[in-house]
Amino acid sequence: MIQTTAASLAYQDQGRTVYACQDIDMEVGKHEFLGILGPSGSGKSSLLYLLSGLKIPTSGDVLYNGQSLSKLGDEERSRLRIREFGFVFQQPYLLGYLTSLENVLVSKPNENRVDEALDLLDRLGLSHKSHRHPHELSGGERQRVCVARALLGSPKVIFADEPTAALDHSNGLSVVQLLNAMRGTGSLVMVTHDPTMLEEADKIVRLADGRLDILN
Ligand SMILES: Nc1ncnc2c1ncn2[C@@H]1O[C@H](COP(=O)(O)OP(=O)(O)O)[C@@H](O)[C@H]1O
Ligand SMILES: [Mg+2]
Structure with missing residues (x-):
């Protein structure tokens, strides 16, 4: 579903080239839970x-389903991301002036998904918080709103970047388990430095200094 061939990402740092990722060859399979550890x-x-x-x-x-992402224009790539992918980041990036429900809906602009969003919030134990604003929620509740936002529209791939880092261990684990249980037929790609978050993963790859280390 996603394939990389000798993919590198270099940054220029004071005239020096720094490789954040170097020569990465890997694949994310359909419906797979892939953990990236490092x-x-x-x-x-x-x-x-x-x-x-x-x-x-x-x-x-x-490549995404055989299509090179580099060959798409910025706008086309952004449309593909909105249509096909869901994202959860380390910090729960919520808009403070929007309710939980409205924050969930922002991931699929111009689509009427209110019922679906309410259903997701309900399944995440937040139905009674759908009209609350972020500052009225606990850290775990805020991250669950982000999970609902990432799941809206049943994305083909959900990307999660250390989604548990700002939570205590049990809240963190529950976020991972909810993502995994609710992703349907979508793939889940989760980055973490904590191997205990990847007990349900189908495959784990390890990164060290921008290189893929162990594949199992
Ligand atoms: N915008 C940037 N400019 C220069 N170096 C960067 C930039 N972003 C990340 N890096 C460097 O790339 C490496 C990998 O960063 P990152 O992908 O954020 O690692 P991780 O998520 O595992 O902590 C680090 O050495 C970091 O300093
Ligand atoms: Mg990081």
């Missing part, structure tokens, strides 16, 4: 940006 600074976020088309590789390629 310490801080190993290139996990960068790899997630490449796989999801948030960034394009400085060399090599990333």
Whole structure:
């Protein structure tokens, strides 16, 4: 479903080339839960940006269903992301002036998905919080709103970048289990430095210094 061929992402840092990801060859399968494990600074976020088309590789390629993401224009790539992907980030990025329900709906603009959003919030145990604003929610509740937002529209792939990092272990684990249980037929690509979050993963890859280390 997603394939990378010798994909690298280089940054220019004071005239020096720094590789956040280097020569990555990997695949994300249909309906697969893939874990990307590695310490801080190993290139996990960068790899997630490449796989999801948030960034394009400085060399090599990333294919989504055989289509090179580098060959799409910015707008086309952004439409593909909105249509096909869901995202959960480390910090629950919610808009403070919107309710939980409205925050869920922003991931699929111009679509009427109110019933679906309410159903997701309900299944995440937040039906009574759908009209609350982010500052009225706990950290775990805020991240569950982000989970609902990522799940809206049944995306083909959900990308999660350390979604448990701002939570205590049990709230963190529950976020991962909910993502995994509710993703339907979608794939889940989750980045973390914490192997205990990947007990349900089908496959785990390891990153060290921007390179893929172990594949199992
Ligand atoms: N915009 C940037 N400019 C320069 N270097 C960057 C930039 N973003 C990330 N890096 C570097 O790339 C490496 C990998 O970063 P990142 O993908 O964020 O790692 P992780 O998510 O595993 O912590 C780090 O050494 C980081 O400093
Ligand atoms: Mg990161």
